[in-house]
Amino acid sequence: MLEPGRAKPVPTPETQHFWDGTKAGELLLQRCDECAKIYFPPRPFCPGCASRSVSTLKASGKAKLYSYVIHHRKVPGFTPPYAIAVVELDEGPRMMTNIIDCEQTPEALELDMKLEVAFVPMDDSITLPLFRPARG
Amino acid sequence: MKQKAVAVVGASETTKLGVVPDMSQIQLHADAALNAMKDAGLKPSDIDGIATAGETPQQLAQYLGITPTYVDGTSVGGCSFMIHVRHAAAAIQSGLAKTILITHGESGRSGIGRPPRSVPPDSLNGQFEQPFGPMGPPSLFPIPVLRYMKTYGITHEQIAMVSVVQREWAALNPRSTYKDPITVADVLNSRMIAYPFRILQCCLVTDGGGALILTSAERAKDFPQKPVYILGTGESVETPMVSQMEDFTSSRAFRVAGPTAFKEAGIKHSDVDHLMIYDAFAHLPLYGLEDLGFVGRGEAGAFIAGRNTAIGSKLPMNTNGGGLSYMHSGMYGMYALQESVRQMRGIAPAQVPGAKISVCHGVGGMFAASGTIIFTNEGP
Numbered sequence: 001m002l003e004p005g006r007a008k009p010v011p012t013p014e015t016q017h018f019w020d021g022t023k024a025g026e027l028l029l030q031r032c033d034e035c036a037k038i039y040f041p042p043r044p045f046c047p048g049c050a051s052r053s054v055s056t057l058k059a060s061g062k063a064k065l066y067s068y069v070i071h072h073r074k075v076p077g078f079t080p081p082y083a084i085a086v087v088e089l090d091e092g093p094r095m096m097t098n099i100i101d102c103e104q105t106p107e108a109l110e111l112d113m114k115l116e117v118a119f120v121p122m123d124d125s126i127t128l129p130l131f132r133p134a135r136g
Numbered sequence: 137m138k139q140k141a142v143a144v145v146g147a148s149e150t151t152k153l154g155v156v157p158d159m160s161q162i163q164l165h166a167d168a169a170l171n172a173m174k175d176a177g178l179k180p181s182d183i184d185g186i187a188t189a190g191e192t193p194q195q196l197a198q199y200l201g202i203t204p205t206y207v208d209g210t211s212v213g214g215c216s217f218m219i220h221v222r223h224a225a226a227a228i229q230s231g232l233a234k235t236i237l238i239t240h241g242e243s244g245r246s247g248i249g250r251p252p253r254s255v256p257p258d259s260l261n262g263q264f265e266q267p268f269g270p271m272g273p274p275s276l277f278p279i280p281v282l283r284y285m286k287t288y289g290i291t292h293e294q295i296a297m298v299s300v301v302q303r304e305w306a307a308l309n310p311r312s313t314y315k316d317p318i319t320v321a322d323v324l325n326s327r328m329i330a331y332p333f334r335i336l337q338c339c340l341v342t343d344g345g346g347a348l349i350l351t352s353a354e355r356a357k358d359f360p361q362k363p364v365y366i367l368g369t370g371e372s373v374e375t376p377m378v379s380q381m382e383d384f385t386s387s388r389a390f391r392v393a394g395p396t397a398f399k400e401a402g403i404k405h406s407d408v409d410h411l412m413i414y415d416a417f418a419h420l421p422l423y424g425l426e427d428l429g430f431v432g433r434g435e436a437g438a439f440i441a442g443r444n445t446a447i448g449s450k451l452p453m454n455t456n457g458g459g460l461s462y463m464h465s466g467m468y469g470m471y472a473l474q475e476s477v478r479q480m481r482g483i484a485p486a487q488v489p490g491a492k493i494s495v496c497h498g499v500g501g502m503f504a505a506s507g508t509i510i511f512t513n514e515g516p
Binding site: 019077095098106 | 379
């Protein structure tokens with residue numbers, strides 16, 4: 001499904017669980033056991049209160065389109081024009097992603113439109129969390 | 137920090153700006169440094185502190201023949217030089233060095249002697265931004281813009297006026313890359329780069345450099361040029377990932393650096409005669425005007441479109457033409473500082489008559505960092 005050539009993430013010990021999650025079809029955030037802050041990107045402590053006591057949390061996969069650009073230059077793995085988007089998850093954190101199953105135009109990409117996660121494999125080791133317009 | 141305790145006594149850009157294929161990046165640093173030393177009447181042996189970004193301080197020291205007792209390699213993008221000025225002022229006041237040279241040089245266009253830029257795939261940017269197709273600042277920096285526009289009802293035409301007004305300033309500068317007038321229609325019909333931004337809303341990519349020399353205000357009186365005093369300074373950082381900015385309509389780093397500098401300077405916005413806001417892309421002056429408190433939230437678009445920063449206005453901004461029309465090697469902050477110094481010396485091509493206070497505000501990365509310097513030409 002993905003064109004070859006995209007920059008491929010290389011997990012670190014602190015992010016491995018996130019990439020294991022996307023491969024298993026789960027979008028994993030982290031929540032602080034002390035102050036309840038939900039955060040992203042992954043790290044083994046709370047960026048709000050510095051507690052090392054944190055747990056993983058399976059996100060709903062629901063989000064809204066927060067902001068984006070539609071890129072018109074050639075990049076390996078992409079056919080322009082394509083949107084580089086930031087979505088806001090229902091749980092609060094924002095993440096960069098691409099919007100699939102949607103025309104890559106300002107008219108089709110309406111800010112605050114409802115989205116849902118789609119897990120799209122790059123290869124056997126890495127699956128990316130992309131987003132598509134929510135069904136229904 | 138004590139006001140007016142430190143002054144700029146040497147300032148120069150590289151001999152040539154624009155396309156300079158006959159100079160490597162370190163030589164652009166050196167060309168600017170030699171020009172600034174000539175401006176101040178100094179030799180390398182007179183310099184005891186160095187600061188630079190892009191190249192390392194050790195490379196600069198060796199190349200120029202300087203033995204420093206003070207070294208600053210802060211490298212947080214284009215505002216590194218504002219932060220170098222801030223640190224240098226503190227260092228001079230605390231006796232770490234007497235005469236500090238700050239250099240910038242970048243073969244941004246020709247790419248001669250410039251290390252390749254890459255994002256490591258195991259960095260946080262490499263894992264959580266790069267896989268989604270960004271290619272450098274033009275694809276990343278404008279990402280917050282649509283949220284800003286929706287929040288405040290800003291129009292494409294208003295943002296296009298940033299480029300139009302700055303081109304008018306650029307026309308007054310012989311060294312500007314682009315001088316021909318442009319209209320809102322020209323901007324909105326120019327080639328799309330990353331919607332909502334088109335080529336005329338993105339900075340130039342050029343070669344060049346600049347250097348500053350700072351010393352104590354006490355010594356500054358003995359130098360050949362009119363001293364330009366440091367009145368206030370600020371700095372901060374937020375995040376290297378634009379997707380993780382706290383607020384897409386405002387920069388936290390701006391909101392820390394700007395007010396810190398104003399507080400230190402002890403001035404009001406109405407005291408400001410001249411303003412530079414680093415414009416790598418057309419939305420930055422909007423964020424800067426709001427985050428520094430010159431206008432209210434969401435008011436900057438109408439403010440600029442209403443020609444309140446244009447020639448003859450009360451708040452002349454980006455009077456060199458900015459990164460959009462003057463030059464932009466990649467780390468533009470040094471050129472903004474040079475224009476502030478020229479304005480305070482009274483020698484700018486688009487001189488603001490009688491200007492006494494200049495605010496120079498920089499950004500680094502994609503809203504990752506910020507530095508603000510407030511200059512004055514009135515001595516202690």
